[in-house]
Amino acid sequence: MGCAAKKSDNTGISETESPISLSASGLPLFDMANKVLFEPRYLRAVRHAVKPAELAQFLAHPHDRQKRRIFLNAERLPHYYRVFRVSQSTKNNYKYGGTTMLTEKDNYLKTLRGEVPEWVTLITIEPPKEGDHPPSVMFGPPAVGQHHVPGGGRDIWGVNYIPTASTGNALIPDNSSFILPIDKLAEWHDIIKAPDLSGINWEKEVNEQIKKSGVDRKHTAVALTMHFGYFQLLMSFMGFEDGLLAFYEEPEIVHELLEYLSEFYMGIARKVIDIYKPDMLSLADDTAAWRAPFISKEMYLEFILPHHEKYIKLGLDRGLFIGMHNCGKCEDLVDTFVEVGINTWDPAQTCNDIKSIKAKYGNKLTIAGAWDARGRLLEPNVTEEELRQSVRDTIDAYAPDGGFCWMGRYLSAVGDTETARKNDIICDEVIKYGRAFYR
Numbered sequence: 043m044g045c046a047a048k049k050s051d052n053t054g055i056s057e058t059e060s061p062i063s064l065s066a067s068g069l070p071l072f073d074m075a076n077k078v079l080f081e082p083r084y085l086r087a088v089r090h091a092v093k094p095a096e097l098a099q100f101l102a103h104p105h106d107r108q109k110r111r112i113f114l115n116a117e118r119l120p121h122y123y124r125v126f127r128v129s130q131s132t133k134n135n136y137k138y139g140g141t142t143m144l145t146e147k148d149n150y151l152k153t154l155r156g157e158v159p160e161w162v163t164l165i166t167i168e169p170p171k172e173g174d175h176p177p178s179v180m181f182g183p184p185a186v187g188q189h190h191v192p193g194g195g196r197d198i199w200g201v202n203y204i205p206t207a208s209t210g211n212a213l214i215p216d217n218s219s220f221i222l223p224i225d226k227l228a229e230w231h232d233i234i235k236a237p238d239l240s241g242i243n244w245e246k247e248v249n250e251q252i253k254k255s256g257v258d259r260k261h262t263a264v265a266l267t268m269h270f271g272y273f274q275l276l277m278s279f280m281g282f283e284d285g286l287l288a289f290y291e292e293p294e295i296v297h298e299l300l301e302y303l304s305e306f307y308m309g310i311a312r313k314v315i316d317i318y319k320p321d322m323l324s325l326a327d328d329t330a331a332w333r334a335p336f337i338s339k340e341m342y343l344e345f346i347l348p349h350h351e352k353y354i355k356l357g358l359d360r361g362l363f364i365g366m367h368n369c370g371k372c373e374d375l376v377d378t379f380v381e382v383g384i385n386t387w388d389p390a391q392t393c394n395d396i397k398s399i400k401a402k403y404g405n406k407l408t409i410a411g412a413w414d415a416r417g418r419l420l421e422p423n424v425t426e427e428e429l430r431q432s433v434r435d436t437i438d439a440y441a442p443d444g445g446f447c448w449m450g451r452y453l454s455a456v457g458d459t460e461t462a463r464k465n466d467i468i469c470d471e472v473i474k475y476g477r478a479f480y481r
Contacts, residue, residue: 093173147263150177150447151321154363154385156405162437162476164450165410166471175261177447180324182267183314184251185242198237201278207456215278224284227292230299236306245311248317264367266320268307271327272300272349275336282336289341296345304349311356311424322365323357325384327349330370332393339374351382358383373399380407388449390392390408393418396440405445412440413450422460426467431469441479448472 086173107170146162153159165175186198194203194213205211211267258263269275276296277285282478301399315323327346329336337345357364363385368375379387390396390411397445400409413436418424433448440446451468454461 048197080242094239102257103474110306119184145261146177147259147261147321150263151363153405153408153444153447154306154322156444158346158405158480159481161442162479163447164472164476165447166451166469175258178263178265178322179253179255179257180265181248181255181318181320183244183310184247185239186268186310197278199234199275199279199286209453209455211456212453213323215374216283217281220279220281220284222279222284224280224287224291227284227288227295228282228294234299234302239310244313245317252318259437261323265310265322265324267324267326268311268353269326271329272303272326272346273327273329275303276300279310286336289337289345293345300345300349304352304403309350309358311353315356320362322363322385323353324355324365324367328369329366329375329384330368330372332370332391334371335374339378343377347378347382354383376403376407386410386447388447390449400440400445403445405443408445408447409440410447410449412436412446413448415450415452429464430471430475434475437472437476437479448476 076465106334146163149159149161150163151475153163194205196202202215202216202219204216205213222230226233253266261403276299280287280288327350329342329346335342364383365386365388366379367386367388369389369391369393371393376387376394376399384407386408388410390399390409392412392414396409396412399407413432415432419427419432436450437446437448451465452461
């Protein structure tokens, strides 16, 4: 029962001439080919066009799978009844068992609130396709992160970032030219200098950034981020060897430097947060590797957490959700994350005891990740069914009762079409299985 376009006016909205269906919510109207959605404001006119017995049957059984839709003939509809195109994410909701018009954003925020969502939210790091609405996107002030783009370059502190082909051109600091060797640490004031941003019109910059992105705030949540973490900033200045030694050999200087960085970023955050009006504040700080943390929990609490808490308070005071990105084996920090108000943690890699964390916090802490791509899944002859089963197993383990989003994919080299194919399979299975998981 596709929807054939009859004609279009100058708004780009087309009239319909084929059968349509009314959703169980009694609000939106949706065609069975998942192509168009009828505007709710015309619902009253449609109700007058429906046989009363049909509408009464529908309203009496809104959750009955066999009666959740009423089919209407286009000839009964007013001539002015019009339709508009639906995003791919909305099509997926209906295609794989959805019955309401909950947006990707609504479903995602429902998860973060600790409620059971209607489907498993799929979070990806790829830019959204034209016309689609991802559950969430991340924004940061362009003046602060303008060089963290493909191709690299020097950031506002002078650190040179270079792309790495083996990781899909992800950027890393150039390890041949760290700007703050440990023998110069005492002179950091002369090397690490915050740029003068006093002439920036923040409202104009932010609004232009959002407009250029094409993000529809009704369908997509916005997370505000300022940088990739105080620990990582220090490592980008010094390199890991000198940076880790500095915590032990010059703790007071490290405190001074981190305070300087924190005040700079917090000053900008206070200026832009009420312009962005985000749904979430996002922190990041990869303080761990796969086998173990880079620093102890005590060091994190002393050096890093006080600066994270400033940013967290900025969000909590506005009723925002708080997200934390921390790779590697950081399970010893999860209790602290929850205590300070963090709602969601990614990528929750499986070097951590995810099952115990899930058992302890339930849906109070949303786990975004927990997919284990090691072992058989890394072998070149892994089958499509094995990939799909790994998705189903992960969702079965961590999605019950909510508190889970999918964030999992292979990282591939530039031009690696085979890995791209595997990622497409994984994404497809998350949509197919995850969309129907709570039904």
